[in-house]
Amino acid sequence: MSTGLLSGEARVEAAPRFPRKRKGISGRSIAILVFLSICAAFFCVPLYVIVTTSFKTMEQIREGAIFSLPSPITFEPWVNAWDHACSGIRCEGLKVGFWNSVAILFPSLVLSMTLSSVTGYALALWHVRWAGTFLFILFICAFVPFQIIMIPLIILSSGLKVYGTIWGIAIIHAVLSMPFLTLVFRNYYKGIPQEIMSAAMMDSGSFWRVFGEIILPMSGNIFIVVLILQVTSIWNDFLLGLTFGGLGTQPMSVVLANVVITTTGEAAYNENMAAALLTAIPPLVIYFILGKFFVQGITAGAIKG
Amino acid sequence: MPRVTFEDIIKSYGKLTVLKNLDLAIDDGEFLVLLGPSGCGKTTLLNLLAGLLDVTAGRITIGDRDVTDLDPKDRGLAMVFQSYALYPTKTVRGNLKFGLAAHKLPAAEIEQRIAWAARLLQIEPLLDRKPAQLSGGQRQRVAIGRALVKKVGVFLFDEPLSNLDAKLRTEMRLEIKKLHDELKSTIVYVTHDQIEAMTMATRIAVMDAGVIQQFGSPDEIYGRPANLFVAGFIGSPAMNLRPATLSVAGGKVAARAAGVDLDVSRYGFVSPPQDGQSVVVGLRPEHFGEPDAAVTDPAGNFSLPVQYSEKTGSDATAYLKFGDGLIATRVDPEQIGRFRQGDTVNISFPQGKLHVFDAQSGRRL
Numbered sequence: 001m002s003t004g005l006l007s008g009e010a011r012v013e014a015a016p017r018f019p020r021k022r023k024g025i026s027g028r029s030i031a032i033l034v035f036l037s038i039c040a041a042f043f044c045v046p047l048y049v050i051v052t053t054s055f056k057t058m059e060q061i062r063e064g065a066i067f068s069l070p071s072p073i074t075f076e077p078w079v080n081a082w083d084h085a086c087s088g089i090r091c092e093g094l095k096v097g098f099w100n101s102v103a104i105l106f107p108s109l110v111l112s113m114t115l116s117s118v119t120g121y122a123l124a125l126w127h128v129r130w131a132g133t134f135l136f137i138l139f140i141c142a143f144v145p146f147q148i149i150m151i152p153l154i155i156l157s158s159g160l161k162v163y164g165t166i167w168g169i170a171i172i173h174a175v176l177s178m179p180f181l182t183l184v185f186r187n188y189y190k191g192i193p194q195e196i197m198s199a200a201m202m203d204s205g206s207f208w209r210v211f212g213e214i215i216l217p218m219s220g221n222i223f224i225v226v227l228i229l230q231v232t233s234i235w236n237d238f239l240l241g242l243t244f245g246g247l248g249t250q251p252m253s254v255v256l257a258n259v260v261i262t263t264t265g266e267a268a269y270n271e272n273m274a275a276a277l278l279t280a281i282p283p284l285v286i287y288f289i290l291g292k293f294f295v296q297g298i299t300a301g302a303i304k305g
Numbered sequence: 306m307p308r309v310t311f312e313d314i315i316k317s318y319g320k321l322t323v324l325k326n327l328d329l330a331i332d333d334g335e336f337l338v339l340l341g342p343s344g345c346g347k348t349t350l351l352n353l354l355a356g357l358l359d360v361t362a363g364r365i366t367i368g369d370r371d372v373t374d375l376d377p378k379d380r381g382l383a384m385v386f387q388s389y390a391l392y393p394t395k396t397v398r399g400n401l402k403f404g405l406a407a408h409k410l411p412a413a414e415i416e417q418r419i420a421w422a423a424r425l426l427q428i429e430p431l432l433d434r435k436p437a438q439l440s441g442g443q444r445q446r447v448a449i450g451r452a453l454v455k456k457v458g459v460f461l462f463d464e465p466l467s468n469l470d471a472k473l474r475t476e477m478r479l480e481i482k483k484l485h486d487e488l489k490s491t492i493v494y495v496t497h498d499q500i501e502a503m504t505m506a507t508r509i510a511v512m513d514a515g516v517i518q519q520f521g522s523p524d525e526i527y528g529r530p531a532n533l534f535v536a537g538f539i540g541s542p543a544m545n546l547r548p549a550t551l552s553v554a555g556g557k558v559a560a561r562a563a564g565v566d567l568d569v570s571r572y573g574f575v576s577p578p579q580d581g582q583s584v585v586v587g588l589r590p591e592h593f594g595e596p597d598a599a600v601t602d603p604a605g606n607f608s609l610p611v612q613y614s615e616k617t618g619s620d621a622t623a624y625l626k627f628g629d630g631l632i633a634t635r636v637d638p639e640q641i642g643r644f645r646q647g648d649t650v651n652i653s654f655p656q657g658k659l660h661v662f663d664a665q666s667g668r669r670l
Binding site: 193195196198199200201202203204205206209213214217218 | 352355356357376377378379382383384386387388389390391392393394395403404407451
C-alpha cells in the first residue's frame with residue numbers, strides 16, 4: 001500500500017490536511033424543504049384518499065371521514081370494478097376496456113414509432129428535397145388541436161371503413177402523434193455524427209440497410225422515451241376513444257367514465273376509486289420499469305461528445 | 306489501374322465559391338497529400354472525390370470511369386475519417402464486415418479479407434470488441450482496416466492522425482507509409498500537418514483559398530516553393546520573408562533588405578532581374594551558418610542583436626532583430642547559450658539557399 005506505484009507515495013491513511021468545512025442546515029434549505037413538502041402533499045393527499053377509499057366498505061365511506069384508514073379492509077370494490085361494474089347496460093366490469101386498450105395500444109405503438117422514426121431518419125440524415133419545408137409543415141401540424149380536425153377525420157375513417165374498429169383508433173393515434181414524434185426522432189438523429197453517416201454512405205448507401213444496421217441500434221434511448229410518451233398518451237386518451245370507438249371497442253378510459261357515470265341507487269365510491277386506480281396502473285408500471293432509461297434518453301443527446 | 310483526375314472543378318455554396326477551376330491529376334500508386342490551412346478547401350476536395358458532396362461544375366474520373374455522378378459506394382473508394390466514424394453498436398468484425406456484406410460478397414471471401422486486414426494491422430485480438438472498448442490508436446487501426454478490406458484502388462484519408470497523441474501519431478505515420486509501400490494503392494491524404502505531408506507523400510498539393518498553390522514532390526515544395534504562400538507555409542520555424550530591392554550593376558545582382566546586401570548573382574532567376582525591382586527574399590532559419598563563424602561563399606553577413614531565444618530540446622531557435630521585424634535562425638542547442646538577449650551576433654547565410662519572390666505577384670523569381 002505504501003509503496004507507491006512509480007513515485008509519490010499514496011497517503012491514504014493520513015488525515016486530510018485541508019478538511020472542508022461541514023455545511024450546516026441553513027434557513028434557506030429549511031424553506032426549500034417546507035416548500036417541497038407542500039408541493040408533494042398537494043399531489044399525495046388526493047392519491048391517499050383514492051387509495052384508502054378504494055379499500056373501504058360503503059358503510060365506512062358513509063361515515064364521511066375521508067382521511068380515515070380503511071377498516072375493515074375489503075378487496076371487493078377492486079374485484080367488482082374489474083369484473084362486474086356496469087358501463088351502461090353491460091355489467092362486465094373494466095376488463096373489457098382493458099383488453100380493448102391493450103389491443104389499441106400495440107398496433108398504434110408499432111405504427112407510430114415505425115412511421116415517425118423512419119421519417120425522422122430520412123429528414124435528418126438524408127438529403128431530402130424540400131426537407132425544410134416538410135419539417136415546417138410537420139411543426140405546424142404538431143400544434144393543430146385534435147378537436148378542429150375531429151369531424152373530417154371521422155368522415156375520412158368511415159370512408160376507409162375503419163371507423164368504430166380497434167384498427168381505426170390505432171391508425172388515428174399513429175397519424176396524430178406522427179408530427180411531434182417525427183420532430184423528436186429527427187432532432188435525435190441530427191445528433192449522430194455526420195462522419196458515421198458518411199462512412200455508412202461509402203460502405204453501403206442503402207437507405208434501409210443503414211437504418212436497420214447502423215442507426216436503429218443507436219436509437220435505443222430515444223425509442224424508450226417515445227415508448228413512454230406514447231404508452232401514457234394512448235392509454236390515457238379519452239376523446240379519441242370516445243369518438244372513434246364503436247360499442248365493443250371502447251378503450252379503458254371510456255369504460256371507466258361510463259362506470260363512474262352509471263349509477264343505480266347510491267354512487268359506489270369505493271368501486272369508482274378502484275376502477276380509476278386500475279386504469280392508471282399500466283402506464284405507471286411502464287414508467288417504473290423504463291423510468292431509468294427515460295431520464296438517460298432525455299439527456300443522452302445533450303451530453304454526447 | 307486508377308488514375309484519379311479532377312478537371313475544372315468548381316464547388317460553391319450559394320455565392321461562396323470554395324474551389325475555383327481546380328485541375329489535378331493523381332497517378333496510380335501515388336501517395337498524394339492535400340496540404341493547407343483550415344478552410345482551404347482540401348477536405349471539400351476529398352469529399353467531392355468520395356461522392357459525399359456534389360460538384361457544382363467539373364468532372365472527376367477514376368481510371369477511365371467518369372464518377373462525377375456516381376453514388377459514393379459505386380466509386381470504388383474507401384475512406385478513413387478524422388473521428389474514425391466507427392459504428393458504435395457493431396463489433397470490430399461487424400465494422401469491417403458491413404461494407405463487404407453490402408456489396409454481396411460471398412461469406413468465405415469476407416472472412417478471408419477480415420482475417421487478412423486484421424493480421425496486417427495487428428487487430429486480431431480485438432475483433433470481437435466494441436469500438437468503445439478500444440483505445441484511440443486501436444480505433445484508428447480499425448478505421449484503416451475497414452477501408453483496407455474493401456481492396457479498392459484508391460484510399461482516402463481525412464486527417465486520420467489529428468486525434469492521436471504525438472507518439473502514436475509518429476507510429477501510425479510510419480505504418481500508413483508502410484501499408485502504402487506494401488499495397489501499392491493510390492492514396493489521397495488530407496492534412497494540415499506539414500510533417501505528415503513531408504514524411505509520407507510522394508507528391509504534395511499545397512492548397513490555399515480553394516486554389517492549388519503548388520503541386521510537386523516534398524523536395525520540390527521545400528526546396529523551390531512556387532510562391533510566397535508555400536514559402537511561408539512549409540517549414541518550421543517558418544521561412545524568414547523580408548522585403549528587399551534588387552540592384553543590378555555590372556553583372557552583379559544584389560537584394561538590399563534593411564541595410565544588408567544579399568548577393569543573388571548566381572540565383573536561378575526565371576525572368577531577368579530588373580534594377581530597382583521590389584522583391585521578397587526568403588531565408589530558411591535552418592540554413593544560417595553558425596554564429597560568429599564565417600561560411601564559405603556567403604550570400605550575406607548579418608550582425609544583429611538577439612531579441613529572444615527558445616529551446617525545444619532537440620532544437621533551438623534564436624530571434625534576431627532585423628530592421629523593424631525579427632528573423633529566426635535555427636541554432637545548435639549547445640550554442641544557444643551564446644545568444645543572450647541584447648548581444649549582437651554575426652551570422653551569415655550561404656549562397657544557393659536563398660529564395661526570391663516577386664513582391665507584387667508573390668511568385669518565385
